[in-house]
Amino acid sequence: MEIDDLTPAETRVWRAFATGTPVDFRATDDEDPSDGGAWGAERTVRAHVLRALLLDGPRAEGEVPALNLAGVRVTGVLELQYATVDHPLRLRHCHFEDVPRLYGARLREVNLSESVLPGLISHAVRVEGVLRLTRARFAGMVRLGGAEVTGSLYLESTRIQAPDTEGPVLQLNQAVLGADLWAPGLVARGEVRLDGARVAGTVNLTDAVLDRPGGTALKAETLAAESDVLLRDAEVLGRLELRGARIPGRLDLSHARLANPGGTALRASSCVIGELWLRQGPMVEGVLNLRRTQVDVLFLEPEVVPAWVQLNDLTYTSLIPHEPAERRLPMLEKGDSYLPFVYEQLTASYRRIGDDDAARSVQLAKQRRYRRTLPWYGRLWGHLQDVTVGYGFRPLRAGGWLLSLLAVGSAAYGLHHPPPLKPAESPDFNPVFYTLDLLLPVISFGQENAFAPEGGYQTLAYVLIITGWILATTVIAGLTRTVSRQ
Template structure:
């Protein structure tokens, strides 16, 4: 393209390129590029001119050429597919009539911050620096699948509004970022896809609003983040899908709102996470799926847990904050079936911090939950163990029953001595030891075989004998269970 073919506005941009000078067509700093469709020829540049400039523009010795443009209307399609551009490309506060194409291009820097675009096609783009889309507004899909950025990708307060899109509105699947995915305040109406992406730094989605009700708002299966994934105060309307993700630092969902009432709100199954924080936010609307996940620190407040959770084979080293067992147990009851492993995990977490009382309560709850899966005779025997000795976790309860029965028997037989079987050979009657003889199935004080109660007192003796056997059996069963666990 010859300079004689350029408009005055394009000539200004062409000449500034050689020295890397900045060209700003804006009349004021608060202009809205959304109104750029009405801008006149004095601030309009053709996309074909920008392509020629980037591929074969003028150079000035001793200066770094760069395209630095603000407040322009770009007409036509900026098609840079497969191009190699050795100069920074900064098109800020601009209005694009058509979707730019950077498919498989190689760039030093791309910056379209604060611009308004109908979309962006940049699959497999390679940026040897940073890619800035800060506060840009997109009316169509942003396609960065397979992108490779040696620095950070900036999406602060970026807006992507494509509610009826057939596919994800932001594609970052298989992208490789050498630093951060920095997107606090991102607003996306439609699916955000980050499947298989690798981020050497932090994924920051603080204050983001990710809106796809009834569908998947964030698809981040097998995401690999070397630092943190931060979603503080985020508002996710739809499923947050993290199956198979690897997050070395923390997945921080503090103060976040997760809402997918008719399905799964958070799926982090088969993940490996350093720390998972679900705290100081409203209760999750929808299910949580943490099956087969491995978490070092699970920071989970009971108030955040929804009515349905899946914890099959979830492993964690520590559970914070420290809460009484009574506040943690409802979480284990919200699944669809009896899962012994989840009770053992919670028990181990309490034992690691020395709270043996809470650990015993969890084990007792486990036995009660298991009882509901048994046939009627198993449930009956379980109820007997529970009432008498609390499945061995409350052995003092058996002592209370024995003392109560001992008192009843001693008073009854003290008021009415049973007649001796052999008066000449019988020892002196002692109501306390006679009752103990009936209650204790192993120990004998010589009283039971020497006297024969009659009528109702004989019935009382049968009751004491049967109750003693039941108490002894349940105590032995409970102690055996306790010893076997230890």
């Protein structure tokens, strides 16, 4: 391209390229590039001129060429498909009339921060360095599927709105980032896709707004982040899909709002996570699915747990904050069926910190939940074990029942002694030991066989004998269960 074919604005850009000198066309630092459609020829550069510079621009000895512009209106399509560009590309505060096409390109640092674009096509792009889209505004899809960035991808406060797009508005599926995905304050009106992405650092979506009501707001199946995934104070309106993710650090959903009424709000099933934080936020609106996930530290506040959870085969080493069993148990009742494993996990977490009373409460709740699955006669026997000894986890109840029955029998027979069977051979009558003889099926004090009550007192004797056998049976059953659990 000859310099005589260039406009004055393009000539200025051309001459600055060889030395990498920044060229700023802005009238003020705070002007809005969304008004760039009205900018005149004095700050308009054709896309094919930029392409010519990047591929075969002038060089200056001892200088590093770079395209470093601000406040430019770019007309036409910046076509760099499959191109190899060895120079930094910085187009900040610019207005693009057409979607840049960087598919399969090999680029150095790319900076489109605070620019306004109708979209971006960059599938399989490779960037040696960082890719900056900070505070950029897109009116169409941002396609970075399969991209490889050796540094970080910056999307702080970036806005992506593509109302006429059926697919994801931000595609990062199968992308490989050598450092962080840094996107605090990102606003995406549509699906964000991170399926199969590999991030060597942190995925930071703090304060992000991911808005796709009734659909999938963030789809990150099999995401692998080598550090943390942060969604603190985020607002996710739609499904948050993390199935199969690998996050050795922290998945932090503190203060976040997860809302997908009538569907799944968070699906983090089959994941391996170092720490999962769900705390200090509103109750999740929708289903919470943590099935088959392995978590070292589960920071889960009861107030955040929704009305429907799926926890089968969820394993965790520790559960914080420490809450009484009564605050944790409702979470286990919110599933669709009886799942003994979830009770065992909660029991183990309490035992691990030495709260044996809470562990027993969980085991008792497990037996009560199991009882609802039994036929009527099984439920009847279960109620009896519950009332008498709390399925063996409340053994003092049996002592209370025995003392109560002992008091009733002793008072009744103390006021009306039963007649002896053989007056000459009978021992002195003792109402307390006589009642104990009736209640305890194994121990004998020689009173029961020596006296024969009559009428209502005979009926009372039968009741005490039957009750004694029932108590003994339930105590043995409960103790057997407790010992086997230990």
